[in-house]
Amino acid sequence: MNPEERHIFSVLVENRFGVLARVAGLFSGRGFNIDSLNVAETHDSSISQITLVTHGDAQIIEQIYHHLNRLIDVIEVTDLSTAGTHVERELVLIKVATEDPQKRTEVLQVAEVFRGRVIDMKPASLVLEITGDEGKLKAAIDIFNTYGILELARTGKIAMLRGSDF
């Protein structure tokens, strides 16, 4: 087996029904994995942007690139992992149990460390919003787990190439 690599693809597609099924079907039909997927309309409402994280050896990654390109509704495919340096973010909403004020204070302090924002607060729980790259979110989730996570929702990764210097 050749070494597995993780790649982030940015895929611009026609904003039409059925396109996501074609992209997903490409992966399921060939036994390729999707680790994370995010889809949303861009500033041009006729175009959607898909950020897709996958892994595989170099040959599989190349296949994925070509097969994405082959889909008729795909306008452009960029492998962000090879096309240059990129920035990436994910967002997580975490509902943490805060039965007593003591615990709530601690949770808020930890949230501060991760630059989390409180977006809802009830006597026994609060909801935090944290953004960051994968490593930061993992660290945050690990910590909040020790306080008791009641519910968690997380976006897929979104990413783009850094701007050019000139």
Place this chain on the structure above:
Amino acid sequence: MELSGAQILVDSLKREGVEYIFGVNGGAAMPIFDALYGETELKLIPMRHEQGASHAADGYARATGDVGVALATSGPGATNLVTGIATAYMDSIPMVAITGQVFTHYIGSDAFQECDVIGVTRPICKHSYLIKDCDEIADVVAEAFHLAKTGKPGPVVIDIAKDAQLHEALFKYPETVDIRSYKPQVHGDPAQIGKAAALIKEAKRPMLYAGGGVVLANASEELRQLTLKTQIPITVTLMGLGAFPETHPLAMEMPGMHGSCCANYAFTDADLVIAIGARFDDRVTGDLNKFAPNAKKIHIDIDASCIGKNVPVDVPIVGDAKKVLTELNKQVGIADIDPWRAQIQEWKQKYPFEYEQKADKVMPQYVIEQIYEHYSDAIVVADVGQHQMWAAQYFKFTEPRQWLNSGGLGTMGFSLPAAIGAQLGCPDKTVVNINGDGSYIMTIQELVPAVTMKLPLKIFIINNMYLGMVRQWQELFHGKRYSAVDYHDNPDFALLAQAFGATGLRVEHTEDVVPALQKAQGITDGPVVIDFIVDEEENVFPMVPAGAGLGDVIRGLS
């Protein structure tokens, strides 16, 4: 003036120059069939099963190079088309499959005869459209034809809700099609072509390996020029047969599992393989670790995802075979490889396709040889199994689009309906259908339209009373346990042909083969079926067992 969606569809198809549409009627497609009623420019060919309709459209496309069109109703009509769509997809055949769909307001409600055709066909077509509004029909048809025939060709599915067929709109057909997300790369990168020319110059044991892509790209002429200019030996795959004349001294015949020893040995010893519109299919390469181990590889293909998929490639060239070969031909000259040519000739002489004439048996290979003697110019449409391999081995194809078969999906039942499509597309050609007793009965009902239309098809059944190819594997790899392959209970195909209104002949002795073929030549007012009762347990050789390397080919005789 406003027209119904169904009429807009028919007028759009006419704008695309469609001559024939193969179909079976049903509720959700009735407005379309109604619009086709009495139509003379675009002729509706009623088939007896939707699978037959899709293979007929496919056969028409393979024989002519134009887009074939099939039509079916929703639900079961559409699912019956699926095998034909998948068959066309695997061999990259330009086709448009049109299905009726239930009324828009019923879609998603499990309505009567509703089926998510777009969902079902998603992995087996190049693209698909669901039309809910009759305003979209003209644009979608134009796009669908453009997609079906450009780039890497393939089937496109158009599913049209019944209300979209019935509602009215103005008909305006687009003059041009521009799909921003679809720009096939047709011109090969000049730098890559230069590298390929350099490799060809250096090689001591080069070989050309051409596939069905050459036929699809109409690049046979350019392939011939390349071969003749360089005098490099060439093997043409099952899908490409005829792209280069098999009668030429440089032709090594087809490679692979049942290919010639010469071609397979050449792969094993070559130092350069030049692949053109061929995809290193497992039936060609055998064990990949032993495939062309000493060879650099040049791969020319319109489909980037095809290159490097199975075999690492040194010089990939993405582009249209015709355009790339035209450029490459300007940069190559005769190769200085006399010892290699001599080696090829030696293998060719030593290991031709051969069989043993058993006493009192009609040998299937002999029948094919005689079919070749009597019909060397015909379009040959084969089905799937041993007879297909014998036809590929013993008929010498000299022209592209002369040999039609389901190579990729290996669909039994393909050949009779495909022969109907081919005959309609090429009325001046003789169309020979080489069929198997198992394959024939899978779509035998299509003999009805062939008789009705008085098509002069020559339907030759190589009847070994078995699913022969499977029986061969059972004999070799399953201890002769002949599970579910015995077809001795089939009906008498000659009598059955007569019941259908065709001429039916039965041949049981070697000396009757030629007279029967001669007799068939004289029958031109309808199909003739000859049931050749051949040796039941003859096997196809040479054979590279699954998983073995090409060098380990079992030659069979000697």
